[in-house]
Every structure is written in C-alpha cells, then in structure tokens.
Amino acid sequence: MPIYAVWNNKGGVGKSYLTFQIAAEYARVHPEKKVLVVDLCPQANSSSMLLGGMQLGEANLNRIHLGQPRLTISGYIEDRIFSPYVNPRTGSRYALPIHDYNYPIPRNLFLVVGDEQLEIQASRVSAATAPGPQDAWRIVHTWISDLIQDVVSAWNGQDHTVFIDCNPSFSIYTELALSASDRLIVPFSADGSSKRAVRAVLALIYGVTRQPGQQQSEFYLNSQRFRMSSPTLYMYVGNRLTQYNQTSGAAFKSVVNEIGEEIFAVWQANPGLFCVHPAGAPVPTSKRPFKAMFQYEVNDANSASVVSGTLGVPISALVSGRRMVLGKEVMVNQSQLDKQVPNIRSLVAAIE
Numbered sequence: 596m597p598i599y600a601v602w603n604n605k606g607g608v609g610k611s612y613l614t615f616q617i618a619a620e621y622a623r624v625h626p627e628k629k630v631l632v633v634d635l636c637p638q639a640n641s642s643s644m645l646l647g648g649m650q651l652g653e654a655n656l657n658r659i660h661l662g663q664p665r666l667t668i669s670g671y672i673e674d675r676i677f678s679p680y681v682n683p684r685t686g687s688r689y690a691l692p693i694h695d696y697n698y699p700i701p702r703n704l705f706l707v708v709g710d711e712q713l714e715i716q717a718s719r720v721s722a723a724t725a726p727g728p729q730d731a732w733r734i735v736h737t738w739i740s741d742l743i744q745d746v747v748s749a750w751n752g753q754d755h756t757v758f759i760d761c762n763p764s765f766s767i768y769t770e771l772a773l774s775a776s777d778r779l780i781v782p783f784s785a786d787g788s789s790k791r792a793v794r795a796v797l798a799l800i801y802g803v804t805r806q807p808g809q810q811q812s813e814f815y816l817n818s819q820r821f822r823m824s825s826p827t828l829y830m831y832v833g834n835r836l837t838q839y840n841q842t843s844g845a846a847f848k849s850v851v852n853e854i855g856e857e858i859f860a861v862w863q864a865n866p867g868l869f870c871v872h873p874a875g876a877p878v879p880t881s882k883r884p885f886k887a888m889f890q891y892e893v894n895d896a897n898s899a900s901v902v903s904g905t906l907g908v909p910i911s912a913l914v915s916g917r918r919m920v921l922g923k924e925v926m927v928n929q930s931q932l933d934k935q936v937p938n939i940r941s942l943v944a945a946i947e
C-alpha cells in the first residue's frame with residue numbers, strides 16, 4: 596500500500612498542517628484501512644496537532660517524550676543506531692493509537708510521534724552510513740521502511756496507507772523519509788520562492804539540475820548507485836490561498852498559475868517522475884487534464900484553521916459555532932469551514 600511523503604524544502608508551506616488534515620480525513624473516509632503517520636520532523640508539529648493541539652497535544656507530547664521507553668521516532672532511531680545493519684524489528688511498538696489521546700481523531704489512525712531529539716541524533720545517523728558494510732548507506736536508508744514494515748506486519752497485512760511529515764531541510768532524516776516513501780505530495784504557497792522550490796525539489800531527489808554540470812546531491816547519487824527507488828510526484832498542493840477580495844484573490848491565482856506553468860514544464864520534460872493516478876487513468880496529454888491530476892488547491896480558512904490546529908480537531912470534523920481556544924471564545928463560521936473543507940475532501944478523494 597502507498598507511502599506518501601509530504602515534503603517541500605521550502606519551509607512553512609503547510610506540510611505539517613496538511614499531513615494532519617489529510618491523514619485524519621483519509622482515516623475518516625477509509626474506516627476499513629489503517630492509517631499510519633510518521634512524523635519525521637524534529638519540530639513535531641503534526642504530532643502536536645494530532646495529539647490534541649496546543650494544550651492537550653503539547654501535554655501528550657511531553658508525557659510521551661518523558662516515557663520510558665521513549666515511544667517516539669527518536670526511540671526507534673536509537674534502536675537503529677544501536678543496531679544499524681541488523682533490523683531489530685522493534686518498529687511496531689512505536690505506532691501509537693491516537694484516538695486514545697485525542698478523541699476527534701479516528702480510531703484507525705496511528706502515529707509515530709515526532710521528537711526534537713532527531714536533531715541531536717542526526718550526526719550519529721549520518722555516521723552510520725559511512726563505516727560498516729559496503730552498502731551501509733543503503734541499509735541506513737531502509738530504516739524507516741523497516742519501521743513501517745514492522746508496524747504493518749503487526750497489523751497482519753490489513754489494508755493501510757502511510758503519510759510521512761518531513762522537515763523542510765534536506766537532512767539525513769528527510770533522506771530516510773524519502774527513501775521509505777513511494778509517492779510525494781508537495782505543498783507550496785502562492786509566492787515567488789515556491790516557484791524556485793519546484794526546481795530545488797527536482798534537483799535534490801531526481802538529480803534534474805537547473806544548469807547542466809551542476810553538482811548533484813549525495814542522496815541522488817547514492818540512490819542511483821544502490822538502485823534505490825525514489826518517490827514519484829503524486830500531487831502539488833497550492834496551500835493557504837486567500838480569497839479576501841477580488842484583487843488579492845486574483846493576485847494569488849496568477850501566482851498559482853505561474854507555478855502551475857512551472858510544474859507543467861517539469862512534466863513535459865520528465866513525465867517519468869510523476870505517478871499517473873488513479874491506477875489505470877489515461878496519461879494526461881494536455882495542460883487541463885494534467886492540472887486536474889496533479890495540481891490541487893487548499894484555501895486559508897482563517898480562524899477555522901487556527902481553531903482546528905490549536906484544538907487538534909480536524910477541520911472536516913469541526914462544527915460551526917463558538918469554541919474555547921486557549922481561554923478565549925472564538926467563533927467558527929460555517930462560511931470559513933466551507934472555504935477549506937471541500938478542498939481537503941477532494942484532495943483526499945484523489946489519494947489512493
């Protein structure tokens with residue numbers, strides 16, 4: 596079953612927010628499947644939202660971080676630093692049932708909790724790629740696949756889908772996430788630097804450099820050397836689009852269209868990097884079907900988005916009305932929900 600990495604090396608584009616919303620909605624509409632979120636970002640933002648948001652979620656995070664054993668991604672990474680080249684098969688203990696911590700999250704969603712310790716472990720993970728067996732780099736880059744495999748084995752092969760929230764930096768833990776995933780969801784924001792980021796992602800993962808002769812990433816070179824597959828491009832999500840008024844709405848639209856042109860140019864030059872979906876769908880032959888398959892949009896729902904993230908209630912489970920947020924009463928309007936909920940639903944409907 597598919598493993599989706601949510602990544603863009605541009606920061607703050609909504610990777611964690613969308614991981615939270617997409618995974619929760621996907622779990623809601625697929626009660627027959629198990630959904631696993633792996634938080635491979637030391638900021639642990641998606642974990643915090645899934646575990647209940649700014650108060651409950653942070654308290655849950657602290658409790659889990661202080662637990663013995665430390666049932667977080669760092670606990671697992673520690674197992675692997677101890678046994679880098681022989682799989683200790685400890686992964687399944689790290690997938691926590693999130694409904695037990697935060698009831699609006701469906702029962703079929705499990706989380707490997709993010710942990711700031713990842714930052715401190717990174718140098719030891721990198722160190723493990725150099726010595727040892729000849730293919731040490733390859734083995735270390737299967738650690739997260741091993742983790743997922745352990746969890747899935749404990750589920751006795753039940754249908755499942757995995758989402759991995761990534762850190763923006765192209766650090767060792769992001770490399771591990773990308774090696775473990777087979778499809779990529781790339782959120783972007785409506786600004787000029789997102790256009791640049793489209794090319795940066797291509798260069799880092801697939802070695803498609805901006806200028807000929809440009810230096811290629813170690814990740815790309817080693818993935819080639821060890822014949823490891825890289826995730827295919829599954830969707831680009833223009834996120835946090837605002838429709839305040841016609842002028843700003845039109846400005847956002849034109850920036851998104853410009854980035855859409857960039858993505859379409861990438862497709863024309865490298866169609867093999869993309870994952871045509873759903874399975875069996877015809878390969879797009881022009882811009883319109885290409886956009887329908889690969890480009891999605893999620894609006895900013897203003898205070899509804901803030902309430903959703905702060906309380907850890909997925910936006911599609913949020914009802915309009917007054918909510919208490921950090922001791923203050925906040926009004927969630929149906930019109931705000933209507934801005935974003937349909938976007939999340941159609942995006943999730945496109946995820947196999």
Ligand SMILES: Nc1ncnc2c1ncn2[C@@H]1O[C@H](COP(=O)(O)OP(=O)(O)OP(=O)(O)O)[C@@H](O)[C@H]1O
Binds near residue numbers: 895901
């Ligand atoms: N569609 C949206 N509507 C409203 N707010 C949003 C939306 N998407 C993201 N946000 C908010 O924007 C901010 C940045 O989002 P987020 O933390 O998910 O980005 P990120 O890409 O994960 O960042 P980083 O690169 O630091 O990991 C957060 O406060 C988040 O709640």
Ligand SMILES: [Mg+2]
Binds near residue numbers: 612636638641
């Ligand atoms: Mg994030």
